[in-house]
Structures are given as C-alpha cells and as structure tokens.
Amino acid sequence: MTIAVSPQALPALVLNADYRPLSYYPLSLWSWQDAIKAVFLDRVNIIAEYDQAVSSPSFSMRLPSVVCLKTYIKPSRNPAFTRFNVFLRDRFQCQYCGTRDELTFDHVIPRCRGGQTTWENVVAACSPCNLKKGSRLPKQAGMIPHQKPLQPTVQDLHNNGRLFPPNYLHESWLDYLYWDSELEP
Ligand SMILES: [Zn+2]
Secondary structure: OEEOOOHHHOOEEEEOOOOOEOOEOOEOEEOHHHHHHHHHOOOEEEEEEEEEEEEEOOEEEEEEEEEEEOOOOOOOOOOOOOHHHHHHHOOOOOOOOOOOOOEEEEEOOOHHHOOOOOOOOEEEEEHHHHHHHOOOOHHHHOOOOOOOOOOOOHHHHHHHHHHOOOOOOOHHHHHHHOOOHHHOO
16 A cells, blocks of 8 residues: 555544544544554444545545444543543642642652552642652641542543643544533533
C-alpha cells in the first residue's frame, strides 16, 4: 500500500457501541492500521473519515477518523492511576497553595514513613510546597491538602477534563467527546 500523507498523525477515535468514547482518560485512539484491521474484521463501523486515503493498485480507502464498535463493551468504572489522571483530579493545581506552576507529585504521608503511591496518598503539589513539606506529616508541616485525595470516578475526571480540552482534536471527533446527558435540555 502507498500512503498519500504520512498517516502517523491520523488516529481513529474509537467509540463504544453507544457512541461514547471507549475511554476518555486516556482517550481511546487507534492507529490507522488497527482501525483498518478492525474494519476488515467487521468489528467496527466507520462513522467519519479523513481526507487522506490508503491505496494499492486494486484498492483505495479513506482512513477512518471515527469508528464505532459493533459490540458494546462495559466500560471500566475506575480510571487508571496515572500521573496525568492525578493532575486531572487535582485540576492541575497545587493542593497546598493553589498554583499551577512547577507541578510535581507529593506523597501526603511521605514514603519514608510508609506512605503509599495510591490515589489516597498522592496529590499535585508545586515544587516549592513539596520541598517545604519535605518528609514531614501534614500536621507537622501545617500543610493539609485542600481536597482530601480520593480515587475519582471516570465521571469526575470527565468533568475536570472539560476544563482542559486537549490541544488538538480532529474536528470529526468533537461531536463525540463533550456530549453527555447533563448537556441535554
Ligand atoms: Zn504549592
């Protein structure tokens, strides 16, 4: 096959059978190769396409930009514990002073005191607050996180994610990203 335009940057947004993204964080994206494979395996319907096509002498096909699973997959309720998702839960703000600059991760109960790396013990903290708190307990340091750190739901992250739209979204994805029932009249 020859590709007219470098397709690395042309992933397909993957929707569940209910037309919602299969996952938001991270956003469910497939490479164009995986998307086309799924089309030929009859696992997805093509909802929207890019202008760019793949072609061979006997075959040509526009690359899918949005595909939809034919079979509904029950989405996982618990978002993955990732650095990005911790920042997103904390709205990219230091949980001690509120700044958005120089964000790092703070173990509320320091690791050297047995604190674990979990949703309940890791918060976004700016580098100065992190240094200031050091290896002290929150009460010793007089530094208590603004929000008690908890495992968020997918919906929590989704709500926060609306505040921080990704830098680049293909226009054909937009109809599927920011819709949900609370926006319905
Ligand atoms: Zn701070």
